[in-house]
Amino acid sequence: MPLRLEDTFRDALRGQAGEGGRPLAGMWVCSGSPLIAELCAGSGLDWLLVDAEHSPNGLESILAQLQAVNGYPVHTLVRPPVNDTVLIKQYLDLGVQNLLIPMVNSAADAEAAVAATRYPPQGVRGVGSALARAARWSRVPDYLARAGETISVTVQIESTAAVDSVAEILKVDGVDAIFVGPSDLAASMGLLGQQEHPEVRAAVEHCLAAAKAAGKPAGVNAFSPATADHYLASGANFILVGADVALLARGSEALAARYIQRSDVDSPATSY
Template sequence: MPAPTNTLKAALKRGETQIGCWASLADPYATEVLSTADFDWILIDVEHSPNDLRTIMRQLQVLEGKRANAVVRLPMGEDWLIKQVLDIGAQSLLIPMVESADQARDLVRATRYPPNGIRGSGAAIARASMFNTHDNYIKTADAEICLIVQVESRAGLTVLDDILATEGIDGIFIGPSDLAVDMGYHGDTSQPEVRDAIKDALERISATGKAAGIISMNDKDAQEYAEWGANLLAVGADILMLATAARNAMALWRPRTDR
């Protein structure tokens, strides 16, 4: 039995727009709730959320068989961490702060078995192969890995074409807030210079046929990003959804009780 088909990777290859949501609460129950909204993908965030290997695995488990494909964003592109996350069943990764083609090539190698990479061959005892029930896992796993790299600095944009040309990279995700910080605007993505940089990047990525990714909680901005070529589009985050709903409820009721 081969490795499971990565339906997110297949959809992106067909050029289909995939709408996603950030899972930042680091809890499988909350991520399962998100899955009922029928997002195309849900990002398990490890960069800015208190996830560890076991909470990542439990969220992969609750998303299995759901419409929403799991994407794991690691805090860095370390070989050992990539190996562990792939072994617990992740097939789609988002790696932040990529700023060179060499870095992108190293990430590709970390996700592939020899001779194409350096991934350790321990699949027989790993959840990724369903504990060796997928007996052809090692032969077929490489083709089902979806590797998205995050470009979120001026240095990364300078070499965007080189990163795009890296074989094995399935797409590039623009980090708008970090980019705005790096450009000197303290995270303000509404600045014309930032918007121009985002538009140019998304259009260039989309023109190559690779996935063009970005996140926005603002519907107007998200729609513009889609028009500029974004087809891996995150439109929400669980923490912000919860916080907004809670604050709105209390904003409605506080005046009624403070009379």
């Protein structure tokens, strides 16, 4: 059955923390295709991340994907390209309920992200609910008063500055969870492309421990099954374990290698 408007990713994470809970597994949706998004939504995974930071997704394609996955019991997060008040307003009005905000390097960055999701006086979100899918065009009773209940905010820790400030970021009211991105984190540590480096792993584990101490969920990106298992054992509450475009790329390469058997068809190493 489809999720209710009140069923946010925040609530799913709270349920995960309860008795009998388990980490939530998800995947990236980067193609920009509503058909692919719907296909992924029916996979049985817990959550999807529609990405607009490194993928060809604009307002129209995000809207189409939200509509395509609406009938499935999967939580959909959307990552904007930047922590921007105006863009976040547009995403929320489209009906995005779960945001993953990239490059949050400080408590001030986290506070700005939360403020962008709240109407005044708690925040700075512009008011246009009568025009917006978020309020189902004024069909959601008391939407203006209840909007905060329908939105979850996860902030991304992906720099040395963010790792250093993670305890303060976790204290920000309205930050529901943190998500660690090892790729950018490795780059900021001078270890570009070395997500498995012991220093990068130690930084990720530091963030997971800080989140546990603060009583908030923490997630991480890990395409390698061994790495994913390691971070789950280290306390990750949710995880991204694949991407639509990566699955298609590797699958099509495997077909070419099997049936064409060309010596120059190489399968590049998976990166994340």
